[in-house]
Amino acid sequence: MSLDSTFAALSDPTRRAVVDLLRRAPRRAGELSEALAMTPPAMSRHLRVLRECGLVEEERPEEDARGRVLRLRPEPFDELRDWVAEVEQFWAGQLAAFKSYAEKRRTRTRPRVRSPRARRR
Numbered sequence: 001m002s003l004d005s006t007f008a009a010l011s012d013p014t015r016r017a018v019v020d021l022l023r024r025a026p027r028r029a030g031e032l033s034e035a036l037a038m039t040p041p042a043m044s045r046h047l048r049v050l051r052e053c054g055l056v057e058e059e060r061p062e063e064d065a066r067g068r069v070l071r072l073r074p075e076p077f078d079e080l081r082d083w084v085a086e087v088e089q090f091w092a093g094q095l096a097a098f099k100s101y102a103e104k105r106r107t108r109t110r111p112r113v114r115s116p117r118a119r120r121r
Contacts, residue, residue: 003083005053006076014038015046019072022056026071 009015017036021027027035033043047070050056054076058068 003079006055006080009049009053009055012046012049015050018043018046018050019055022070022072026059026069028067028069032070 010019014036018032021032021035029043029047030040032038032047033040036043038046047056051058054073056070057073058070060068
């Protein structure tokens with residue numbers, strides 16, 4: 001499970017929709033197919049990608065050994081959140097430095113406003 005595989009899996013809008021549905025509650029593959037108006041084989045291909053990169057896991061409920069329930073795994077999302085926080089922290093520092101630079105430059109290069117009397121001479 002790596003950031004690259006997470007980004008690759010989430011680059012597809014259908015897989016993002018699956019993640020959004022699973023974020024609300026675990027579901028069976030058939031429920032996901034219905035909710036997204038997809039054929040079961042097409043949904044199966046998307047679920048395979050999500051499972052292989054570690055975003056989704058399957059479990060078989062004891063009451064129905066034939067059915068599989070899919071749920072999100074938190075670890076890849078934690079890794080993604082940590083990476084985004086690092087990038088955000090970097091850019092916050094960069095923007096703060098730029099703001100400081102721009103404010104210092106503005107106060108040094110502020111044009112002098114001449115009074116109306118000075119212009120008449």
